[in-house]
Amino acid sequence: MDHSEIVFGILGNAFHCPVMGEFEYLENALITVDTAGRIQAVLRPEEYQSSGIVQALEGQGRLQRLTASQYLIPGLIDLHNHAPQWPQMGKGLDLPLYDWLSNYTFPLEAKYQDLEFARQVYGDLVQSTLSSGTTSAVYFSSLHLEPSLVLAETCLDKGQRAFVGKVCMDDPDQCPDYYRQSAQQSLYETETFNHAVAGMKGNQGLVSSVVTPRFIPSCTEGLLKELGQFATANDCYVQTHCSESDWARDYSQQKYGETDISVYERTGLLGRKTLLAHSIFLTNQDILIIKDRGAGIAHCPLSNMCFANAAMTTRELLDQGVHCGLGSDVAASVTPSMLRSCFDAVTHSRVREEGTSTHRPAGERGESNTRISLVESFWMATAGGGQSLDQNIGLFKAGFGFDAVVVDAAVPDCDLTIWPGMDSPADILEKIISTTSRHNVTRVWVQGRQVIDKKTAG
Known part of the structure; x- marks a missing residue:
């Protein structure tokens, strides 16, 4: 032989x-x-x-x-991780999402203009995720170009398969003055970042760039359309948040009269390489569109319990053949461990199935036949994550x-x-x-x- x-x-x-x-x-x-x-x-x-x-x-x-x-x-696959939030992990998880972002997240992410700070944090983050068994990670970075390149270079140097996105957010009504860019600058830096990642010395497909509109409330419609056109023209990965909470869902309905999925589809951001974090409040039509486009969902069970206001319909999505994996959602969780995310996905589904109110009879307390098993969650963190990324891993x-x-x-x-x-x-x-x-x-x-x-x- x-x-x-x-x-x-x-x-x-x-x-x-x-x-x-x-x-x-x-x-x-x-x-x-x-x-x-x-x-x-x-x-x-x-x-x-x-x-x-x-x-x-x-x-x-x-x-x-x-x-x-x-x-x-x-190797375990993390479909949703906010790299700059690493120092924030474990803080403020009792707050509503909007307050958590305003009080903790945006001030922290603004600090990454300091490249030395970025190198320190990202080196520790990538080493910690690898040490926890995460071989592939999909990262939101900050909105800064150079620090985002530091993250991509750190992943490449340490050998982690990574999908890194420079965050885009331009809406003055929702983004703080100190932490937003114009649509023109966001698009230019997204293009520059994509080119730079592809050209990193020694990068033979291990690290990929990701077009990253933060979520609908932080982006104007014009920016979403520009990013959609760029992603389509360059066959890029796309990542964003989708219907994460009552507040996020209601924002899209009030501003556009549409669901998040409808807006993403209309602006060209929904395709086979799209990853949708959370996706709690999906309509039946949303699910059909996601499946038809081949997009993937990153289920983040622990952060959903803190911020989503409802339980994700994981069982139904899996049964309908929607691509679905798991995300740690650092820092809206307390660990980068994807095995912990597996366990949390199971407990999340069990609480949904059994219900919580002691004032209701057992048969009326929850939603029957909605649990997932440990083996199913392990599949989501491995093969399911690979399918969501359209990668042979x-x-x-x-x-x-x-x-x-x-x-x-x-x-x-x-x-x-x-x-x-x-x-x-x-x-x-x-x-x-x-x-x-x-x-x-x-x-x-x-x-x-x-x-x-x-x-x-x-």
């Missing part, structure tokens, strides 16, 4: 979700990675034991063996980028405890989703490059 295209192989136990709602346990699997950082093959014991490939790779120092306490999972499959995370249950003083003979593969995966902390994440690869290597217990 010709092993010349193999850079290295990993031998051990792995989990992934090729189908939503189902997991596959790859016991003692051999995953080989080629020179482009793609998965060459995923081999079960009966497929590699007689081939000599394990012995050959091991003899050449190109085989990594996982211990019995270590499990390989696909999130699965252990030949031809997909090797984005992977080692979770080690033998790390001292941790909550992830596996009991041999008591925990089935299904039990182990649920424990990984529910109890993994950053300390359990010991190795991380992005496109075949190892970007995190902590001392392991095994």
Whole structure:
């Protein structure tokens, strides 16, 4: 067998979700990675034991063996993260959204004109997300051009697959005087940023630029149309917020007499590369349009519980085949961990299904058949996120980028405890989703490059 295209192989136990709602346990699997950082093959014991490939790779120092306490999972995908809000995480989450933005977010984001501040924060953020197992992240930056380039360069330097957007916001009625740009400047800097990211030395598609109108209340219709034209002409990713709260939904209705989705479609911002954060208050027509355009939704469960005023219809969106993944929504959450987002997505759906009022009979308290499972949420954070981005990531499959995370249950003083003979593969995966902390994440690869290597217990 010709092993010349193999850079290295990993031998051990792995989990992934090729189908939503189902997991596959790859016991003692051999995953080989080629020179482009793609998965060459995923081999079960009966497929590699007689081939000599394990012995050959091991003899050449190109085989990594996982211990019995270590499990390989696909790299986790964060579809919605506000990078400049990293120092704000955990603050003011009891406020209404509008007040939170005005009192905390906009003053903080304005500080990123200081490039040294930007380098300090973004270096810490990207390192923290990678250490938590996030191999791909979709970032809102601030509205500043140079600091946004600092974020993109930091992701490239540290090896994180990233989709970075310079925020656009020009409406004087909703944006503070100290934190807004003209539509002309927003468009010019978006074009400049897109060109600069594509031309970064060593960037071979790992970091992409994203057209980023913050949300409808912060942008004039003229700017939305200009950004839509640019995104269409240049086949760019687009990210924005959609119907995040009663206030945001009502704003679009009062100003345009339309839903957010209708406005985004009309201005050319809705397509296969569009990511819509939150999307709480969607009409049936909105859902049909999103599905028809192939856009993706970033479900941000913890921030939704703080700011959305309602629960997202995750179950229905998944059942209707809408592209849907998960977002941390840093800093409207308390952790960058996408496994925590998985767990929060489940609890979010369970509260919705069961209801909360003790003054109503059990059968009238919630919305029946609306829960999602831990395995479904894990699919959203891996394969579902990859589908939303239209990228071959999130699965252990030949031809997909090797984005992977080692979770080690033998790390001292941790909550992830596996009991041999008591925990089935299904039990182990649920424990990984529910109890993994950053300390359990010991190795991380992005496109075949190892970007995190902590001392392991095994």
